[in-house]
Amino acid sequence: MPRELRTHRLRLRRWCATDREPFATLNADPRVMEHFPAPLSHEESDVLAARIENHFEQFGFGPWAVEIADIAPFAGFIGLSVPRFEAHFTPCVEIGWRLAEEFWGNGYATEGARVVLALALSNYFFLRLSHSPFRVTCARAG
Secondary structure, three states: OOOEEEOOOEEEEOOOHHHHHHHHHHHHOOOOOOOOOOOOOHHHHHHHHHHHHHHHHHHOOOEEEEEEOOOEEEEEEEEEEOOOOOOOOOOOOEEEEEEOHHHOOOOHHHHHHHHHHHHHHHOOOOOOOOOHHHHHHHHHHO
16 A cells, blocks of 8 residues: 555645644544544544554555645545444445544545545445445545
């Protein structure tokens, strides 16, 4: 799997230490975390960032950090993950994203999801759309 993916506006890359602060801010935002049990504390966000790095080490892919060219060195993440929970649809590989609210409505999630979806399909992953708020973006991504 590649270490980074690019679109005309986005660079999806492995995480670096400087991503931790903006990631904690993103995870503390109630609007961003609306579909999760609760916003995350700084410590919980750091634990999640470490889990993301471990995911890359274990599987060779994960939620890539998103840079927006000439706008933001870190806007959130877009990528693939293997859920740690058990459900009727696991094991599976999920596509997901989490962007800071200031970057919503610009097509970044769709643009990034397109390149991630292409990578997933070219590597024989099969995706099942099970979370309705994400179906629209996935449909736009192709």
